[in-house]
Amino acid sequence: MTQHDADASVPALRTDRLGRRYGKAWGLRDCTLEVPVGAVAALVGPNGAGKTTLLEMIIGLLEPTEGRVSVFGEASRADTAETLARVGYVAQDHPLYRDFSVTDMFHLGRAMNPSWDQGLAGARMDALGIPLKRKVRRLSGGQRAQVSLTMALAKRAPLVVLDEPVSSLDPVARLEFMRDVMASAADADRTFLISSHVVSELERFCDWLIVLAEGHVQLAGPADELLGAHRLLTVPRATPDAELPGTAIHRTDSDRHSTVLVRADADQHAVQGDIGWQADPVSFEQLVMGYLQRRTTVTTHGNPAPAAQRPGPNTKAVPQ
């Protein structure tokens, strides 16, 4: 059974002021975050936000320019066998050798991973009805994704990283793939980190949320706490941000009123809606979209939130 509080002392993943520079530009900077053991964490952000850069440093494919990554308390170092064994990785395009059979892929997995679980690999293919002798190039997209997931699960890595795992799959294959991910997330102490563009689908899968934009962490923490700490306020249009309870994250103005996403964990009035304005709970999607639009939006009343109210680039869970 997966529980966040099983062992709070050693997180499954921790990054500390992690950064990576490509030439003069930073792909990711000041990234400090934690994911507890047993969580299913969503990594969300637009293209170019730094998601792949972060994932590649976690799995040991890319050396950080600054800062550090640790997985289950041990520092991740690029291109070391220890790091590779602790992290399972399912890449976006499910890269497998096209002329290999499924059996060949599993032989490769066994040769490369000392803790390889051949029984699990075979049983999953059986349950999914994927013939072991079939060549990879003759598998459907959904089957390739499943073989790729099986490779990550069978190496018994305690942290499994999925990069846009279902973006190439049809709705049924998507559901079947995520069904297997959810079932294996129920197994003891396995932690998932899933990057995705499809925000609306993530709510039911994930209990931990990381929003990345422009190379910085915008928001990170337990999804239900983050949802509980935000409200959508409906206020008269001219109401300045400074008069709102909590911190204004993003506002949408219409003719007479504005809808404002506020973070108000310290302000019970806003949370309870006892402020004279309409205060509604936010959905997962509204929360994520609010933070994604935060920096890039120029507010129509020409009064963007002062920089001091924005979360620092190294904010972990509480950008106050």
Place this chain on the structure above:
Amino acid sequence: MFRFRLDGSSGVPPYLQLVHQVRQSLLLGYLREGDRLPTVKDVAADLVINPNTVVKAYRQLEHEGLAGGRPGQGTFITATAAPVPPQAQQDLRASLEAWLRAAGEAGLDDEAVTALIAVARQDLRQDLKKERVQ
């Protein structure tokens, strides 16, 4: 075995939906003391949801005294609370159906009915609160 369902469009957090379903099934007599709830893993796979959501729902049920975990065996219904007596349930339902019929004849659609019930419930709560204060 009891099976949960999930309404993705209801806006109610998934874990609360699970809790509500157990409470409701207890009231209606679909679940009884001693019944075993499906395992966390089975619910996670069945509904394709985060297993921690199921853990959270089961904890809430334990907290409310409706269910309890037995090590190695699973989670069982422990509630002894009597469901709504069948006669009372039948009577209430009959008067509600009569009311709904009258509302329909008066031209109220589903949305108007829901709104009216919400307003009436809100007013009733206020009245009860006042009565208690006095």
